[in-house]
Amino acid sequence: MELKLHKSICFFDLETTGINVSKDRIVEISILKVNPNQSKESKTWKVNPQIPIPKESSLIHGIYDTDVENAPIFKDIAPQILEMIKDSDLAGYNSNRFDIPLLAEELLRNDFEFDIKKHRPIDVQVIFHKMEPRTLAAAYKFYCDSDLENAHSASADTLATYEVLKAQVEKYDAVENDMKFLHEFTTQNKNADLAGFVGLDKEGDEIFNFGKHKGKKLKEIFKSDQGYYSWLMNADFPLYSKKIFTRTKLKSVL
Known part of the structure; x- marks a missing residue:
């Protein structure tokens, strides 16, 4: 089964220096773009965050300072990211609370415009937590009957999120194969900003x-x-x- 799309949807995942939306930086971003004709394109960038990556963060995602010392800074790849996500809905795992706010912060910090009203955010984690509260690895096992290898790799997590959403839509009659419905279903709080202030x-x-x-x-x-x-x-x-x-x-x- 494929997702019913009237416009493209970009699944994306970030690996970062930490979990503070205001202060932390992206060290890796992966985007999987799925178009209405079901064609796909994907891109992964390592990013030099221009600040040290804390050891506790590196132990989770496996990216160390030496891995990104020669990578482009975020400002240099931002135009490519914006070009890829323009006119698209945005989907991720815990993306409403973390990935989208942090991406917006990085864009605004580097003088690039970002308006969430141009994208319908769809959070796969919210569907999962409403239906079967667990982690992404457990969600992948539950819905796709497979073990998630290379968890906390942005590319692996992004692909897994896409596969999980397709499986969720197929499994639950109450979860419609419609991006407008999925956006509304995964929006837990109606806020004007991304951080909930x-x-x-x-x-x-x-x-x-x-x-x-x-x-x-x-x-x-x-x-x-x-x-x-x-x-x-x-x-x-x-x-x-x-x-x-x-x-x-x-x-x-x-």
Whole structure:
């Protein structure tokens, strides 16, 4: 069985220096693009993160400083990544909470535009956790009846994620073979940003998900508390979250 696609979908996976979306960097990215005619193209890049890779991270994904010292920096490969994912939905394993936010952070940090509204994110892990809570290796064994070799290799994990999603759609009658459905099914929280600092209320307005103004509309706080926006922009929030703060701030003065 193949996925029913009206436009391309890019499965991708990141190996990184750590799990802090704001501070950590990509050391490897693999993308598997599946087109509506079921043709596929894949690309994997090693990336010089320009910071040391912690030993605990290297022990997980097997990539050490010496492996990437001659690799391109992210800014040099970003145009190729953007070209590959343009006009495509984005899918991954735990991608809504980690891979997409970190990819967005890397792009914005290097002055490349990224807007999640142009892509429908589909998180294979969410389907798995809703149906059969386990890890990717267990998901691959459960759905595909095979052992996942080279786990934590971006290329192997990306291909496994693609195979698992196809198997999930085939296994569950409740999981439709439709990218719009899969996007909505795997979206756990409706947030305006990627890291979950800014939520959306019933009217679709941006609200704070944290701090002293939790639950309040951004546009109202930016009008009543003039210094709060400045504090947000100087604090250690992800760049994509700051982009939402600024966009809402600008709307609040119109």
